Amino acid sequence: MxxxxxxxxxxxxxxxxxxxxxxxxxxxxxxxxxxxxxxxxxxxxxxxxxxxxxxxxxxxxxxxxxxxxxxxxxxxxxxxxxxxxxxxxxxxxxxxxxxxxxxxxxxxxxxxxxxxxxxxxxxxxxxxxxxxxxxxxxxxxxxxxxxxxxxxxxxxxxxxxxxxxxxxxxxxxxxxxxxxxxxxxxxxxxxxxxxxxxxxxxxxxxxxxxIARNVKDLPIVGSFVGDNFALIAGSTWPDDETILAEYAAANPSLKMVVAPHEIGEGHIQDILAKFRALKTVRYTQASPEEAANAQILVVDTIGILSSVYRHGKVAYIGGGFGVGIHNTLEAATFGLPIVFGPNYHKFQEAKDLVGLKAAFSIENYVQFNDVMGLLTKNSQALHQSSKAAKEYVTSHIxxxxxxxxxxx
Known part of the structure; x- marks a missing residue:
């Protein structure tokens, strides 16, 4: 051997x-x-x-x-x-x-x-x-x-x-x-x-x-979200972005931050192409005014995602249509209900969050649309999921x- x-x-x-x-x-x-x-x-x-x-x-x-x-x-x-x-x-x-x-x-x-x-x-x-x-x-x-x-x-x-x-x-x-x-x-x-x-x-x-105690101040993200309901999509891959683009097109009042796992220029351009019918700006190139008037904010830099989550109401975590999801706890610590693809079973915290109804696994766009419908239209469901996510992190410190x- x-x-x-x-x-x-x-x-x-x-x-x-x-x-x-x-x-x-x-x-x-x-x-x-x-x-x-x-x-x-x-x-x-x-x-x-x-x-x-x-x-x-x-x-x-x-x-x-x-x-x-x-x-x-x-x-x-x-x-x-x-x-x-x-x-x-x-x-x-x-x-x-x-x-x-x-x-x-x-x-x-x-x-x-x-x-x-x-x-x-x-x-x-x-x-x-x-x-x-x-x-x-x-x-x-x-x-x-x-x-x-x-x-x-x-x-x-x-x-x-x-x-x-x-x-x-x-x-x-x-x-x-x-x-x-x-x-x-x-x-x-x-x-x-x-x-x-x-x-x-x-x-x-x-x-x-x-991280939650020491978040970075991100004026561009703050201007982009304002008082709106925002979905923060972190560590996304192409399969995730296809679902997100379809949902964003069907829900023009929703603010969406897309922070891909890979930020190479080729991937960023692919994302911009998927959202080309929508008002989309890049984090490194947008002024606060431009961000405020956009529907989609693409994060094309590293090191800020954990602080971006605090501006959201719901998080989508990428990787679930590939080898496995990325970090869910960075979103959960801010009390965000979490959505991800089907490949999450290797991660104990993801299984725990699903069991607590603080996270939801989806296999396609229809299921994603249903989960988002629940979280955007039912304030009690949103509150309960948010509370469960935050308490889960606190209880495991x-x-x-x-x-x-x-x-x-």
């Missing part, structure tokens, strides 16, 4: 290398790792007291961020090393002020992991949610470095619980403690003999609660403190 694992990783590297010829994201994946050990040596001092946090991408970073900041607050002299696997995390957060060093993680090989640990010499390592790199975990274990995984969630179909997953079951025992989101994860781990488990919950609740106490 170890040989197969190593072969598959090398095949992955070759595929990324080929893709980098024409794909910008793959190119950044390759270039970001170039001379990485030299750069690590140049920046990290032997005297540094390093705590290493690793996140796959941006979503995992948002889960790790409350723990990073809480740890730094309690240990201001420690140096935070933050690594990412994906460009979509690194490129957006490479200037994050909460970390002292930010790098891509070198590919998981025996020699890479050995060199990385020798250079960094972390006092502890914290992996966020899904990161289970075999050679890194082995290297940390060999060097007796306390290692944790936080906000983890486990499902029966994962490799750890399959007959052929012995290698990965063994590496779970390399963690000093696994902080998991729910009871199911705890039970699954105990069923394979992993008992160093704490049910801490999900740190994203702490993060979104903090506290994971960060549990994790910090456990790490301490």
């Amino acid at each position: 170890i040989i197969l694992y190593s072969i598959l990783l090398r095949i992955y590297f070759v595929l990324i290398l080929i893709a980098s010829i024409s794909n910008d994201k793959a190119k950044k994946w390759i270039s970001g790792r170039r001379s990485i050990f030299k750069r690590l040596r140049a920046q990290i001092s032997d005297a540094d007291d390093v705590i290493w946090f690793h996140c796959a991408s941006l979503g995992e970073f948002e889960q790790g961020r409350p723990v990073i900041e809480a740890y730094k607050k309690q240990h201001p002299s420690s140096k935070i090393l933050l690594t990412f696997f994906s460009p979509s995390g690194y490129e957006i957060r490479k200037n994050y002020e909460g970390a002292d060093y930010i790098f891509y993680l070198p590919l998981d090989t025996y020699f890479n992991a050995k060199r990385f640990i020798q250079i960094v010499r972390p006092k502890a390592a914290v992996f966020v949610k899904y990161e289970f790199w075999y050679y890194y975990l082995q290297a940390l274990h060999r060097n007796s470095i306390p290692t944790y995984v936080i906000s983890a969630i486990f499902r029966p179909n994962q490799i750890f619980f399959r007959w052929y997953g012995g290698m990965f079951r063994r590496i779970l025992r390399n963690y000093r403690q696994l902080f998991v989101q729910n009871q199911q994860s705890c039970d699954l781990l105990r069923s394979i003999g992993v008992t160093n488990v704490t049910i801490s919950g999900d740190t994203r609740f702490d993060r979104v609660a903090d 506290g994971a960060t403190q549990t994790i910090i106490q456990g790490i301490m």
Whole structure:
């Protein structure tokens, strides 16, 4: 299994290398790792007291961020090393002020992991949610470095619980403690003999609660919405945007903010084409007056969506017609009822919100129209869904403190 694992990783590297010829994201994946050990040596001092946090991408970073900041607050002299696997995390957060060093993680090989640990010499390592790199975990274990995984969630179909997953079951025992989101994860781990488990919950609740307390002032969005009923569509994909465009055309009094997951110019132009019959403006190009007179506002920049939600009455979260929905909690913390596509079952918070009638899953335009009809025409239904969403977030705050106490 170890040989197969190593072969598959090398095949992955070759595929990324080929893709980098024409794909910008793959190119950044390759270039970001170039001379990485030299750069690590140049920046990290032997005297540094390093705590290493690793996140796959941006979503995992948002889960790790409350723990990073809480740890730094309690240990201001420690140096935070933050690594990412994906460009979509690194490129957006490479200037994050909460970390002292930010790098891509070198590919998981025996020699890479050995060199990385020798250079960094972390006092502890914290992996966020899904990161289970075999050679890194082995290297940390060999060097007796306390290692944790936080906000983890486990499902029966994962490799750890399959007959052929012995290698990965063994590496779970390399963690000093696994902080998991729910009871199911705890039970699954105990069923394979992993008992160093704490049910801490999900740190994203702490993060979104903090976002709600520290929202950005967005005059363009404020002018656009005014006193109108606004639908905030966040992290959308083409299938989502097709439904949204049809609904907007049929409801000209509705204000709609569309914040796509990908903001490349090609995708932005596709969105503008779908809404071409309506008064549509781009966030980066509109004046407050132009925004106020538009029906559709397309957010063509990053970093503001979480603050945009506070201006809405209902949120639509994209990704549900693809591999899975994006972050629902950023909208729920502001008390927005949420609508999304059918692929949401991998996300505990989405299932919980549906059960509370704070969220609604739709499979097509007709169902979307029905849900929006309920929320726009029935003020009591809107109020109840809004209240349930906000209370759900509030009741789940506290994971960060549990994790910090456990790490301490």
